[in-house]
Amino acid sequence: MKAKYLLPLAVFLVLVGFLAAGLKLNPREVPSPLIGRAAPAFTAPYLIDPAVIDLAVKPNAEARKDLAPMEFTPQELMGKVWVMNVWASWCAPCREEHPLLLALQRQQVAPMVGLNYKDQAAQALSLLQRYGNPYSVSITDTDGRIGMDYGVYGVPETYVVDKQGVIRLKHIGALTADDVQRKLLPLIAELNKS
Amino acid sequence: MNCALSPVALCLGWSPCKGEWGIRSSMRSVMPSVVQRLVLMALCLAVVTVFLQPNPSWAKEAEPLAQDPVMEARLNSLAEQLRCLVCQNESLAGSRSDLALDLRREIRALMRQGQTDEQILAFMVSRYGDFVLYKPPVKSTTWLLWTGPFVLMLIGVGVLLLVLKRRRLLPEPPPTPEQQARLQVLLKNSTPPTSTPPPST
Secondary structure (H helix, E strand, C coil): CHHHHHHHHHHHHHHHHHHHHHHHCCCCCCCCCCCCCECCCCCEEECCCCCCCCCCCCCCHHHHCCCCCCEECHHHHCCCCEEEEEECCCCHHHHHHHHHHHHHHHHCCCCEEEEEECCCHHHHHHHHHHHCCCCCEEEEECCCHHHHHCCCCCCCEEEEECCCCEEEEEEECCCCHHHHHHHHHHHHHHHHHC | CCCCCCHHHHHCCEECCCCEECCCHHHCCCCCCHHHHHHHHHHHHHHHHHCCCCCHHHCCCCCCHHHCHHHHHHHHHHHCCEECCCCCCCECCCCCCHHHHHHHHHHHHHHHCCCCHHHHHHHHHHHHCHHHECCCCCCCCCHHHHHHHHHHHHHHHHHHHHHHHHHHHCCCCCCCHHHHHHHHHHHHHCCCCCCCCCCCC
């Protein structure tokens, strides 16, 4: 008989559980359909002349043969695990994750492609000059067309692409130290092994 | 945390990352003098007329409705079915965020290429997932979403029927001594049928 009166309480607690879990979820983290699919191809103009930066990435001559000298295509990174970070000078959260990106670059974890999204080159460049350049490849997406193909909707976003050119991770919003340690680094290490 | 922090503000055209009203930046406090504006307009006109070929990629804001009402109507009906990812509770048709502007322009371009509505929806889903659809497709990951309410209703109706049935089967509890006493009084007085008002229990 007692159990009968505890039932509403139990139902209530279950409901509280669901609501508590719901509060912790991030509604912006929409699962991307691009995970497990080939990274969309594109050609993008460089923001910084690759000759100026000491490139950890040696451009793949075969992939470059139809390209203008100041253009980049992800094909060049085929066979490498690489990271693409979508950023803009107008984006405040991008500055939060900036030190983490710089650290990643110092550790030479993977080639870092910085896609400067819907931004002005002068402002982007001055920001990189002031705070440091974490990118081994800096390219621009002035009209947001490349971003559209990658399903970008909340800058900053970070992608990890494997050796076969398949997107393995999409992180929406600024990276935290925890994200880097728990998600990014283990995944890159694992992908580099295979 | 990302640049889409405040959906409401974003949807009204405010861009938190730029820290300004993106669409209205030209209207901020200090306006250029009328002469300056006229000169600017004349210059713009000159530039436009120099490049006789209109280039759609220049268009930033929605093109005027009158230009192609049929296409705009089609765009609107399509954009109503799509969610704006920046302002997640707004449709692509209603949102004023930068991304929604871009996507509407892209949809227009796809329409001009002669793509069907299905192809355009597929274009959106392949980039942003089923989440962009206000009416998600029925598949293994969404069956709970589609059937959940009906399952819950069935459970509710089942429980209700069970309770009602059990209640009907329950034997009447014997009257308490007070009820017994009242009953006696009532029975005694009941010879003239309308003499006593019905007791409220």
